[in-house]
Amino acid sequence: MKTLVWVEHDNTSVKDATLAVVTAASQLGEVHLVVAGSGCAAVADEAAKIAGVGKVHLADSPAYENALAENVAPLIVELMGHHDAFVAPATSNGKNIAPRVAALLDVVQVSEILSVESANTFTRPIYAGNAIATVQAPAGKLVLTVRGTAFVKAERTGGNGTVEAVGGAGDAGLSSFVGAEISKSERPELTSAKIIVSGGRALQNSENFHTLIEPLADKLGAGVGASRAAVDAGYVPNDYQVGQTGKIVAPEIYIAVGISGAIQHLAGMKDSKVIIAINKDEDAPIFQVADVGLVGDLFKIVPELTGKL
Amino acid sequence: MKVLVPVKRVIDYNVKPRVKMDGTGVDLANVKMSMNPFDEIAVEEAIRLKEKGVATEIIAVSIGVQKAQETLRTALAMGADRAILVLTEDDAEPLAVAKILKGIVDEEQPGLVILGKQAIDDDSNQTGQMLAALLGRPQGTFASKVEVAGDTVTVTREVDGGLETVALKTPAIVTTDLRLNEPRYASLPNIMKAKSKPLANKTPADYGVDTAPRLKTLKVEEPAKRQAGVKVADVDELIGKLKVLGVVA
Structure with a gap:
C-alpha cells in the first residue's frame, strides 16, 4: 500500500505532529509525504530525512501558504490518484482538510485512529474516549486522521527520501486568509512537552x-x-x-x-x-x-x- | 438570507456512556438524549444572525430516528422557523449525512450552513467539511466568531496555535467551536409556540442517498482503566515522589 502523509509545518520546519503519523502510515505500507506551503522547500528537505520516508511531494505556492482546505484538498485528491491512503495528524489542519479530501474521493474517513490492527482495521475513541471502537473500512482508498499520542514518533534522521515538485490547481478562489493570533511562548508546545x-x-x-x-x-x-x-x-x-x-x-x-x-x-x-x-x-x-x-x-x-x- | 442548521440527537452531555456487555456499542436504552451541544451553539448563532437582521429564515434539519423530532422541536423553541426531519433507522455516517444535506441545500439555497464541529457520540468531526466539499463551497471550521458583511463571511477559528481568521465567499459552511456563544434556554411560551411551527418529513431516498453504513464496527470496548495511586501528606513528600520519578534531581 502507498500512503500519503500530510506534513504539519509552519513553512519553516517540520512539526512533531508529523512524526507519529509517519509511524502510523508505515504500519500500512510505503510512506510518501506531501509538503504544501509557500517558500517551504527547506521543510521538504527536512521531511525527506525522517526515518522510513520515500518520496516527498512538494507543492510550493502562495495558495498553499496557510493550508486553506479549499486550496489544499484538490491537490491531495490529485496526488491520491497514485496513493492508496491519505493519513493526516488529528491537528486543526488535519481535521480541517482530511474530511474535505474524503468527500471529494467519495470515501468514509476514520477519525483519530489509536492503532492500526490491519490494512483496513483501526481502533478509535468514541463518546469522549469513554469507549474504544474497532472499525473496518470498506475496500477502496483510505482517509485517516491519527491521534499523535497513540503512536511513537518516527526519528527525524536516517531517512533518504527524494523531493519531487508538484503543481496542483492553486487558489480555488473560495476563501482567503485574513490573519492569525498565534500565542508566542518560550515554553514547550503542549502536544510535544515532556x-x-x-x-x-x-x-x-x-x-x-x-x-x-x-x-x-x-x-x-x-x-x-x-x-x-x-x-x-x-x-x-x-x-x-x-x-x-x-x-x-x-x-x-x-x-x-x-x-x-x-x-x-x-x-x-x-x-x-x-x-x-x-x-x-x-x-x-x-x-x-x-x-x-x-x-x-x-x-x-x-x-x-x-x-x- | 436563509440559514440552514443541521442538529443531531445524541446522548445527553451529562450522562456517562456505558459500553454494552456484548461489545456491540454503547447502551442508549432509557438514556437521556439531547441536542448535540455543538449544534445548540449553531442554532444560537443562527438566531443571533436573525436578530441582527442578517438571516431571514432559519431552517433546522435532523437526520435520524422519529424521536429526532424532539431535537428539532428544541431548535424551533429556541428560535428556528421551520424544520425538516429526514427519517432513517440507520446510524448515518458523516458522508451520508453530508450527501443528504447537500440535497437540502440544493433545494433551499441557504447563504450559510452552520453546524457543530463534531457530535459527542461518534466524535468524527467530518460532516461540515464533507458538505463543503460536496457543494464546492468554502468552510470555516471550529469557529469562535462569525461576521457576515455582504457576500463575505469572516470566521475566526480556534486552531492549535491560537486563533486564525479566514474570509469566505457565501454560500459558506461554518462549524462551531465551544466559545462561539452561550446558547439560550427556550422559554415556556416559545416551547408551546414551537409545537405549531412547520416540520416536514423526508427520507434519505428523497435525496437519492443510501444511509447504510460503509464502516463496519467490529467491536466496542471500555478503555483501559487507570488505577488511582497514592495520596501524599505534604509538599516535601510530593517532592520525594518527583525525585523517585526522576522529574527533579
Whole structure:
C-alpha cells in the first residue's frame, strides 16, 4: 500500500505532529509525504530525512501558504490518484482538510485512529474516549486522521527520501486568509512537552495563572495547559485547553492544579505516563486517575512547591 | 438570507456512556438524549444572525430516528422557523449525512450552513467539511466568531496555535467551536409556540442517498482503566515522589 502523509509545518520546519503519523502510515505500507506551503522547500528537505520516508511531494505556492482546505484538498485528491491512503495528524489542519479530501474521493474517513490492527482495521475513541471502537473500512482508498499520542514518533534522521515538485490547481478562489493570533511562548508546545502543568477554575483568575502556574512550569521546563473551565472563564487563551475538544496530550508527567477532572478533561490527558493532582476537594474525580495526589489549598501548596524545587 | 442548521440527537452531555456487555456499542436504552451541544451553539448563532437582521429564515434539519423530532422541536423553541426531519433507522455516517444535506441545500439555497464541529457520540468531526466539499463551497471550521458583511463571511477559528481568521465567499459552511456563544434556554411560551411551527418529513431516498453504513464496527470496548495511586501528606513528600520519578534531581 502507498500512503500519503500530510506534513504539519509552519513553512519553516517540520512539526512533531508529523512524526507519529509517519509511524502510523508505515504500519500500512510505503510512506510518501506531501509538503504544501509557500517558500517551504527547506521543510521538504527536512521531511525527506525522517526515518522510513520515500518520496516527498512538494507543492510550493502562495495558495498553499496557510493550508486553506479549499486550496489544499484538490491537490491531495490529485496526488491520491497514485496513493492508496491519505493519513493526516488529528491537528486543526488535519481535521480541517482530511474530511474535505474524503468527500471529494467519495470515501468514509476514520477519525483519530489509536492503532492500526490491519490494512483496513483501526481502533478509535468514541463518546469522549469513554469507549474504544474497532472499525473496518470498506475496500477502496483510505482517509485517516491519527491521534499523535497513540503512536511513537518516527526519528527525524536516517531517512533518504527524494523531493519531487508538484503543481496542483492553486487558489480555488473560495476563501482567503485574513490573519492569525498565534500565542508566542518560550515554553514547550503542549502536544510535544515532556512535562505539563495545567490549571483549572480553582485558580480564580488570569493573574493567579501567571503568578502560580507559570513559575512552577518554568521551574520544571514544562508546558502550560488548562481545563475547559479555565479557558471558558478567560484565564488563558483557547490554545491552552487540554481535553476531548481541546488538545490531546500524553506527557511523561502531567500536573493538574485545581482541576476537578471532568470526563471531558480526562479524555485529553489520561494517557499521560504519570499524573499528579493538587486539589482541595479530596473527592475530586481527578484523584481517581492520579498516580500521586495532594489534597490541600493550591494557593499555599504551589508557591511552596515552586520554592522548594 | 436563509440559514440552514443541521442538529443531531445524541446522548445527553451529562450522562456517562456505558459500553454494552456484548461489545456491540454503547447502551442508549432509557438514556437521556439531547441536542448535540455543538449544534445548540449553531442554532444560537443562527438566531443571533436573525436578530441582527442578517438571516431571514432559519431552517433546522435532523437526520435520524422519529424521536429526532424532539431535537428539532428544541431548535424551533429556541428560535428556528421551520424544520425538516429526514427519517432513517440507520446510524448515518458523516458522508451520508453530508450527501443528504447537500440535497437540502440544493433545494433551499441557504447563504450559510452552520453546524457543530463534531457530535459527542461518534466524535468524527467530518460532516461540515464533507458538505463543503460536496457543494464546492468554502468552510470555516471550529469557529469562535462569525461576521457576515455582504457576500463575505469572516470566521475566526480556534486552531492549535491560537486563533486564525479566514474570509469566505457565501454560500459558506461554518462549524462551531465551544466559545462561539452561550446558547439560550427556550422559554415556556416559545416551547408551546414551537409545537405549531412547520416540520416536514423526508427520507434519505428523497435525496437519492443510501444511509447504510460503509464502516463496519467490529467491536466496542471500555478503555483501559487507570488505577488511582497514592495520596501524599505534604509538599516535601510530593517532592520525594518527583525525585523517585526522576522529574527533579
